[in-house]
Amino acid sequence: MAAVAGGLGGRVAGAAYEAGEPEAMMAAxxxxxxxxxxxxxxxxxxxxxxxxxxxxxxxxxLHGSAVAHTAALL
Known part of the structure; x- marks a missing residue:
């Protein structure tokens, strides 16, 4: 989820940067x-x-499925 949000944020930033206005560039x-x-x-x-x-x-x-199940619960 964070990777998708990061990718979308990058696209939004790029589009805002292309506007060329100082405020838009800072926001980008x-x-x-x-x-x-x-x-x-x-x-x-x-x-x-x-x-x-x-x-x-x-x-x-190493120890069988019982230990792995216990480790998964932690």
Missing amino acids: CRARVVADLLDAVAALAALLFVRRLTAMRSAKT
């Missing part, structure tokens, strides 16, 4: 910063998801 820069922050949040969420999924798969492989 702010929108681009927000879009970049949303992209960073999406990347962090993806990283955390992959790490947790990998940990659950490793636990299941």
Whole structure:
């Protein structure tokens, strides 16, 4: 969701920047910063998801499904 919002924010920022007015250009820069922050949040969420999924798969492989199920509940 954050990646989609970041992409849309970038498009809005680009369109506002093309207007050429100083106020519109400042708003476009702010929108681009927000879009970049949303992209960073999406990347962090993806990283955390992959790490947790990998940990659950490793636990299941080493100790069987009961431990993996317990790790998923945490």
